[in-house]
Amino acid sequence: MIKVGIIGGAGYTAGELIRLLINHPDAEIVFIHSNSHAGHRITEVHEGLYGETDLTFTDALPLNDIDVLFFCTAHGDTRRFMESHNVPEELRIIDLSMDYRLKSDDHDFIYGLPELNRRAICHSRHVANPGCFATCIQLGLLPLAKNLMLNDDIMVNAITGSTGAGVKPGATSHFSWRNNNISVYKAFEHQHVPEIKQSLCQLQNSFRSEIDFIPYRGDFPRGIFATIVVKTQVAQEELERIYEEYYAEDSFTHLVRENIDLKQVVNTNKCLIHLEKHGNKLLVVSCIDNLLKGASGQAVHNMNLLFNLEETVGLKLKPSAF
Numbered sequence: 001m002i003k004v005g006i007i008g009g010a011g012y013t014a015g016e017l018i019r020l021l022i023n024h025p026d027a028e029i030v031f032i033h034s035n036s037h038a039g040h041r042i043t044e045v046h047e048g049l050y051g052e053t054d055l056t057f058t059d060a061l062p063l064n065d066i067d068v069l070f071f072c073t074a075h076g077d078t079r080r081f082m083e084s085h086n087v088p089e090e091l092r093i094i095d096l097s098m099d100y101r102l103k104s105d106d107h108d109f110i111y112g113l114p115e116l117n118r119r120a121i122c123h124s125r126h127v128a129n130p131g132c133f134a135t136c137i138q139l140g141l142l143p144l145a146k147n148l149m150l151n152d153d154i155m156v157n158a159i160t161g162s163t164g165a166g167v168k169p170g171a172t173s174h175f176s177w178r179n180n181n182i183s184v185y186k187a188f189e190h191q192h193v194p195e196i197k198q199s200l201c202q203l204q205n206s207f208r209s210e211i212d213f214i215p216y217r218g219d220f221p222r223g224i225f226a227t228i229v230v231k232t233q234v235a236q237e238e239l240e241r242i243y244e245e246y247y248a249e250d251s252f253t254h255l256v257r258e259n260i261d262l263k264q265v266v267n268t269n270k271c272l273i274h275l276e277k278h279g280n281k282l283l284v285v286s287c288i289d290n291l292l293k294g295a296s297g298q299a300v301h302n303m304n305l306l307f308n309l310e311e312t313v314g315l316k317l318k319p320s321a322f
Helices: 012-022 077-084 114-122 132-146 193-203 236-246 292-306
Strands: 002-007 027-033 068-071 092-095 126-128 154-160 211-217 224-231 253-255 271-278 281-288
Touching: 002 012, 012 027, 012 292, 068 077, 068 292, 092 292, 114 132, 114 193, 114 292, 132 154, 132 193, 132 211, 132 224, 132 236, 132 271, 132 281, 132 292, 193 211, 236 253, 236 271, 281 292
Parallel strands: 002 027, 002 068, 068 092, 092 126, 154 211, 253 271
Antiparallel strands: 154 224, 224 281, 271 281
């Protein structure tokens, strides 16, 4: 049984992570750390877990009692923790913040996108979980990069649910503003672009193109729906073969020949991809659940790989029928 600790246990991603882990046949949660909620039942914050757990939050950090530590912390907090605590050398770490996603000589974290780095993840101790937008967009582009086909600028539009803004209410996340509304934010400057470029360069050394990314805030709670436009003369049939070949061994990413929609992936760890050729332009449609494939589901996937488990264990989730 894998002994698990969680730091930053009160947010949306932590709630999803706890839900997955208490139903995981090979994992046992030892502690869920939260200074502000210490002593309170988990269900006082994550009310959807009533009847499933009697765990309470704690301010203790028994790091020697666990095998893997998940960070569901704000950006910057994981690095500060790592630099200020004596972390056991053999402890596996999966960080859901953006602190270690970019490769650097000052850390040994592996970028935790299984469809790109599965083998490296299996042999690592520290994993940096990808960003949600980054996951959705990269999965739409990796087969093209693998075949050295990204030689022009890439146009990306993607819309995300309100849970992507975190649990703390804000001016652009509360219901009365978000409902029946849509808006652009961080156009061309989103923080996930560098990690996307890093992954594409990993597969295509010659990649130097711009990624013109326009993110949107959507009026739905969860999910990311992205449309990507790239230029290519390659025929639709060959492109479909390229995508199917790239994802042939992947359990969660699927090419779909019919048009796709967001409800097909919400509450699952899937990424669905659809291709359409229009003249010399290829439209790639990619969608995920931002809290699962874009965060906690992917984190559990990485845990399964770290501990040599079958990668779908605890993640065979089904979308709602409606």
